[in-house]
Amino acid sequence: MAKVIKGTGFSSVTQQEIEILEDHLFCINEDGFIARRISPKQEEYEEVLQQALKEEQLIELKEGQYLLPGFIDLHIHAPQWAQSGTALDLPLYEWLNAHTFPLEAKFSDIAFAHKTYHHLVDTLLASGTTTALYFATIHEEASYILAQICAEKGQRGLIGKVVMDAPEQNPDYYRDASAKEALEGTERFIQRVKELNAGTKQGVYPVVTPRFVPSCTDSVLEGLGKIAAAHDMHVTSHCSESDWAHDHVKERFGINDSQVLKGFGLLTDKAVMAHSNFLSDEDARTYQEQGTAIAHCPVSNAYFANSVIPIKHFSDMGVEVGLGTDLSGGFDPSVYSAIRQAVMSSRMLEDGVDPQKEAASRGRAHSRITVKEAFYFATAGGGESVSLPIGRLAEGYAFDAQIVDTGIEDASMPIFDGMDTLDDIFEKLLYLTQRRNIVSVFVHGQQVK
Numbered sequence: 256m257a258k259v260i261k262g263t264g265f266s267s268v269t270q271q272e273i274e275i276l277e278d279h280l281f282c283i284n285e286d287g288f289i290a291r292r293i294s295p296k297q298e299e300y301e302e303v304l305q306q307a308l309k310e311e312q313l314i315e316l317k318e319g320q321y322l323l324p325g326f327i328d329l330h331i332h333a334p335q336w337a338q339s340g341t342a343l344d345l346p347l348y349e350w351l352n353a354h355t356f357p358l359e360a361k362f363s364d365i366a367f368a369h370k371t372y373h374h375l376v377d378t379l380l381a382s383g384t385t386t387a388l389y390f391a392t393i394h395e396e397a398s399y400i401l402a403q404i405c406a407e408k409g410q411r412g413l414i415g416k417v418v419m420d421a422p423e424q425n426p427d428y429y430r431d432a433s434a435k436e437a438l439e440g441t442e443r444f445i446q447r448v449k450e451l452n453a454g455t456k457q458g459v460y461p462v463v464t465p466r467f468v469p470s471c472t473d474s475v476l477e478g479l480g481k482i483a484a485a486h487d488m489h490v491t492s493h494c495s496e497s498d499w500a501h502d503h504v505k506e507r508f509g510i511n512d513s514q515v516l517k518g519f520g521l522l523t524d525k526a527v528m529a530h531s532n533f534l535s536d537e538d539a540r541t542y543q544e545q546g547t548a549i550a551h552c553p554v555s556n557a558y559f560a561n562s563v564i565p566i567k568h569f570s571d572m573g574v575e576v577g578l579g580t581d582l583s584g585g586f587d588p589s590v591y592s593a594i595r596q597a598v599m600s601s602r603m604l605e606d607g608v609d610p611q612k613e614a615a616s617r618g619r620a621h622s623r624i625t626v627k628e629a630f631y632f633a634t635a636g637g638g639e640s641v642s643l644p645i646g647r648l649a650e651g652y653a654f655d656a657q658i659v660d661t662g663i664e665d666a667s668m669p670i671f672d673g674m675d676t677l678d679d680i681f682e683k684l685l686y687l688t689q690r691r692n693i694v695s696v697f698v699h700g701q702q703v704k
């Protein structure tokens with residue numbers, strides 16, 4: 256073994272159920288995977304513990320520290336980190352044109368890309384995000400720099416060079432010159448990131464990334480579908496996010512966003528579609544059949560979605576679900592915030608929000624999710640969505656983890672006199688953890704914080 260971690264951890268079994276791994280040994284092999292998970296009841300516990308001590312491989316959690324899987328952010332716009340926390344009073348379409356496209360255009364400047372992306376990846380790792388599915392920009396060099404920074408700093412990155420070639424929907428100063436150039440650039444980017452990945456332990460992956468249907472011509476969508484199939488690539492995009500985006504696609508094609516994406520070969524089992532708020536049941540069944548996942552972005556949805564997604568309903572239909580921060584439509588880089596908002600938004604959908612209405616007709620029944628379900632989305636669900644063995648503290652999974660210290664000075668949690676069960680502590684961890692509480696982070700067995 257390369258490392259043995261001793262401590263109490265929490266990991267999802269199903270969406271509703273977690274396992275509490277009290278005082279377990281997590282044995283990490285040279286390849287960065289959890290080779291063995293040993294409970295104190297097992298015979299070999301003491302022997303493995305003593306051996307790890309002797310070989311100086313033991314990392315022992317202190318009193319008040321707990322182990323959680325690293326979080327998976329399924330939807331984040333890396334360049335938008337530079338404007339996080341601003342401009343959220345505008346609707347999506349105006350926000351894109353007035354703020355976001357001008358900002359993203361600046362990533363033709365390599366020095367600016369370096370500065371922003373270093374800062375972002377450090378921030379995410381410090382916040383417990385061990386895997387991120389990124390939108391970069393249309394620029395090949397800046398997008399590649401993001402992949403290099405993930406590789407260097409040890410974050411598992413899935414990185415999309417954004418494609419947006421439709422002249423009517425994108426400004427002249429920020430769009431692909433033609434479908435042909437966009438497709439050639441995507442092919443080159445895929446090859447370069449694949450080569451980079453060959454020397455990277457935790458994995459960096461190129462992703463086919465049409466920004467969203469409104470910003471793409473038919474020919475580029477068709478070409479991207481072919482590239483995704485030819486290279487068996489991850490795919491990501493936005494789908495049916497707001498009234499405007501959803502209706503725009505319906506007017507152009509006469510069918511829903513998701514059916515358009517499917518027609519172009521972009522709804523695959525390695526596809527992750529951000530938002531997906533306005534899916535019909537038929538669309539959700541298509542996701543389920545195709546193995547396509549929803550990146551649920553509850554913070555950003557509060558600003559741009561014009562609705563609350565019935566995430567419980569879609570998840571019960573068997574659609575894979577993970578969480579996204581959606582920087583900077585969402586202002587907070589922490590997946591903890593996404594977990595909290597996912598629970599709160601689902602409660603508001605269930606109860607309804609207009610006090611002028613009768614309670615019985617105010618909300619949508621059976622919509623709430625628990626914090627355990629939101630934790631599942633942030634970990635195991637995210638792993639399933641990108642078809643990688645990540646998101647659980649279980650044998651055969653990559654050791655991606657965060658150690659949370661509940662007693663850290665200035666951020667200690669209200670845990671007194673042995674009153675709390677480990678179930679209570681799990682909930683407190685999810686609701687009260689701040690960045691300062693996250694004292695160590697591991698990706699693929701390597702300590703990165």
Ligand SMILES: Nc1nc2[nH]cnc2c(=O)[nH]1
Pocket residue numbers: 332347351355466467493496555559581584
């Ligand atoms: N939230 C969000 N939605 C989009 N739709 C197209 N582009 C974007 C974006 O950058 N953010």
